[in-house]
Amino acid sequence: MEDTTPTNSSERWIDIDKLLTRNGNLVGPGFEPGPELRDFLQQDCKVLCIGAGGLGCEILKDLALSGFVNIDVIDMDTIDVSNLNRQFLFRLQDVGKPKAVVAAERINARVPGANVTAHFGRIEDMPLQFYQEFTVIVLGLDSLEARRYMNSIACSLLEFDEEGNPDMSTIKPLVDGGTEGFKGHARVILPGVTPCFECTLWLFPPQTKFPLCTLAETPRTPAHCIEYAHLILWSQQRSHEEFDTDDEEHMQWVYSNALARAKQYGIEGVTFQLTQGVVKNIIPAIASTNAIVSAACVLEALKLITMCSTGLNNYMMYTGSQGIYTHTVAYERDPQCPVCSAGVEVVAPADTTLQQVIDLMLAHPQLGKMLAHPSVSYGSKQLYARGIYEEDSRPNLAKPVRELLEGDEPAALLTVNDKKLSASLRVRLRLKEPQQ
Ligand SMILES: [Zn+2]
Known part of the structure; x- marks a missing residue:
């Protein structure tokens, strides 16, 4: 494909400059238009993208094309062949390589001037100073635990004065994106100002589980048979072992036992893939959801950094299963929140x-x-x-x-x-x- 990205900078950033060099009715508080804003964006600002998976690939591409230059990306995963349908920065020959490394190489090769630095590893292994360096952190994660961890990192950087008021200069903004099938969200977390992840933990209801009696006595679906093998049979027959979703033999064991049970009840449709899906609680990833959520997140990051527009207040949800629907809610902080409150x-x-x-x-x-x-x-x-x-x-x-x-x-x-x-x-x- 021919690369049509203009390399001449005055032409290349013409769209960004329209936002940054002109005043308007929707600009954020303290916005002062001028070319210095683009210089800040491209020279001093450092943005961290957490995750280089389905959302992460989109976020990295959007950041680089929106004028962000100094971008770091961290991810602990390697590329799997099943990622290739939507994680578009990866090719077949990349399978087995670290996602962060390949994603950074691709963006650097494709977007002139981009300076993406890869970190192949766990977010928990980075020191606090690493996170402190960034102007804004964008989360492209799929796990609740990793989000809670990054939230606690950002909140722990927040300092308070004697009266318990947050010191604005210590706020580390987070932009969090999330997708699940055709649903997604984008949210802006300004620790001490807007609700943190922990303030609104109730947004994430416990994962729906089947009643044990259904699994044990009246299975009706393939998933019931799989959960029976996973939750009941495993604890009866292999109680001395901890079930490990990444252990091939464990998964195979659940699959064959689920299959036997399904046969017994005349239920069809138990496959190894479905077993993995049910046990690991996998919901199919939809590329368009990732693209939409990522675009919303990167726009928020741009707004936070330049104030060229008022920011999202503070949680946008998106549903694309029947038409396209978005809704924004201003959630409130929990003044007693153990993570982002003064204590x-x-x-x-x-x-x-x-x-x-x-x-x-x-x-x-x-x-x-x-x-x-x-x-x-x-x-x-x-x-x-x-x-x-x-x-x-x-x-x-x-x-x-x-x-x-x-x-x-x-x-x-x-x-x-x-x-x-x-x-x-x-x-x-x-x-x-x-x-x-
Ligand atoms: Zn909180």
Whole structure:
């Protein structure tokens, strides 16, 4: 195919310049049109794309064609032959190679001037400073857990002043895209300003499961037979082993047992592919949904960086199953959110020991659910740590917590870590003098 991308810069960015060099009625707060905005976009701004899969390929292409130059991409996956129908940056000869590396190479080769840097690895393995570098982070993920992790990273970079107001200069904006079949969403998360992922966790209902009695007694569909083998038979016959969706033998075992059960009930349609789909809860990916959601996300990133238009407030959902429908909702922050608020308040008597503070956290209606074996620090001081420092910090548990805090303050911002958490939590401890 002939490359028709104009390389002459004045001609090439003519469309972006229309947005950046002219004023208008829809511009965002503080927008000052001028060529400096394009310089900022192309020189100083650094954007991170998380994921180089179906959404990630689209996002990378859209970012590069929208004038973003310094783009990083991180993905831990390698290319599978089943990706090729929609992950259009990949070719057959790329199968087995890291997605991030190939995606970066393709964009750099195709879009003149683009400077895409690939990171082949897990988002959890990157240090906090890595994320701090970026002006905006765009998420093209398919897992709830990875989203929660990135949300906690962005929220942990947020700092608060004494009164608990967010320090605007520490906001790390996230633009999150998601697709599932013909449905998708784009949302803008400004930690401390708009709801974070955790504030609206209820948006993600628990995955629908079949009632166990149906699976055990009255199977009617191939999926019932598969879930029977996966959930019931496995725990009866192989209870000593943890089921691993990536283990070929485990999947094969579920498949053959599901097939036998289906035969018994005269149900047709159990295949190995369907077994994988049901067990891994795979919903077919639709290329057009990815394209639409990605375009919305990249436009939001451009708006956030240049203020050339007011941003999305704050959640756009898209449905393309019957016609095309979009709807935008301004969700609200949860002022008690343990991840993006100034801290969950824990009130304790003034003579409380550190152990008692930890017990209060574990009994707290919100915190208790998130913690199992918390470590507690105060500023840069580790008050109680799990793991190799446990023995050293254990004596602190019996001390009145007030002694451990600086300047005998009646209130303190504690940082709590736990294996159950993807990032740290803020706890505002308030020590109350006994009533006179
Ligand atoms: Zn929140």
